[in-house]
Amino acid sequence: MDAYRLVKRLGKSSTGETYKAEDQTLGIPLILKILDPALGKNEAFLHRYQTAWRAAAQWNNRHMVRVLAFRRTSRQVYVVTEYLRGKSLEQIILQNGALPCSAALPLIKRLLRVVHLAHSQGIFCLDLKPRNIFLTPTGLILTDVDTATILLDTTHSLPRLDHAALSAIPPEYFTGQGARDHQGQIYALGITLYQMLSGRLPFDSRISPQELPRRIVREPIPSLRLYNPEIPRPLETLVTTALAKVPGDRYSSVEEMLRDFLTLEEHHPAVIASSEAPQAPPSPAPLPEQESAEQAPASEDPEKITGGFFTNGAGTEPPEQKHAPSQSAAPPPSNAPTPERSGEMVGQYRLMEKVAEDE
Secondary structure (H helix, E strand, O other): OOOEEEEEEEEEEOOEEEEEEEEOOOOOEEEEEEEOHHHHOOHHHHHHHHHHHHHHHHHOOOOEOOEEEEEEOOOOEEEEEEOOEOEEHHHHHHHHOOOOHHHHHHHHHHHHHHHHHHHHOOOOOEOOOHHHEEEEOOEEEEOOEOOHHHHHHHHOOOOOOOHHHHHOOOHHHHHOOOOOOHHHHHHHHHHHHHHHHHOOOOOOOOOOOOOHHHHHHHOOOOOHHHHOOOOOHHHHHHHHHHOOOOHHHOOOOHHHHHHHHHHHHHHOHHHHHOOOOOOOOOOOOOOOOOEOOOOOOOOOOHHHOOOOOOOOOOOOOOOOOOOOOOOOOOOOOOOOOOHHHHHHHHHHHHHHHHHHHOO
8 A cells, every 4th residue: 555645544343444545646635445354355255345346436427436446465455435525414414313304305306316327327236324425515425335235145244234234234134035136225225214304223223233133124113203203294105115124015116216206295395394494694604624424533432433434333323312112102202303403504404405406
């Protein structure tokens, strides 16, 4: 790696480390993702890992982070990608909780269009978790490939995966009833939409990696309206359909999911009006330049770094997670946006608006 100078260690997990780096010749910032040495020696993992990054690089779409290099030496395997500025969807959710529908709907539409475009061109390797959905002044950018199922397939190691990664894996993967294909991506989209609209993942983050797959397979997803009663039922139905336990009960494609969303948007204007975004002040300050969650950790503690490629995911949910209530339990406090948070969200909504306008 003589061509690069490591500037800052950004995060570590059981799959490797992420650094902010600098190209020694050009002097430009980059992201360097160094694979764990043990995984670098696992030929089955490495083959699929390299194949996924090759597909992402060859897609060469403005909505995918630019992959600048994939290197395998006798000592290391690493990926070099462009350095982005903006904010991850996960950061926005962590800071603000559930997004109001007026802010979430444009992002949902943009995300569905981007994934539909990828699938129409044979790209099914994307990691669609909020930590890897990046909002920049020039548009929405996906920043990672799906390594979770590769890791499970080739190492059979659940403890390596954090709660967010396991949560995005569909039930059929754990029961051996089907390969993770476009149906798996539809499920992952459903999980992302669930987080956007409720401010949390469906199952408690304290559940062990060994227990979580059983919950995913057997237990119903808690209703979105338990956590955000302002969510209109047609929108909840769209998310619920994407999260069906049986693949055949989900949308048959992201294109179908997008069509359903556009129909909902057209015929249910109350969905859009059901939750108002805060209004910007008359003379708004310019949006501050933000580094990505992968590039600017929210905490000095590496265990708390969110976003990006190699993270422990400890910050993927609001800190006070509650178990899903029983039928007799009182409903949990609403996770709907409050007026107190509105002012803090204005700058982030401006960033969202730029993404939504990016056609």
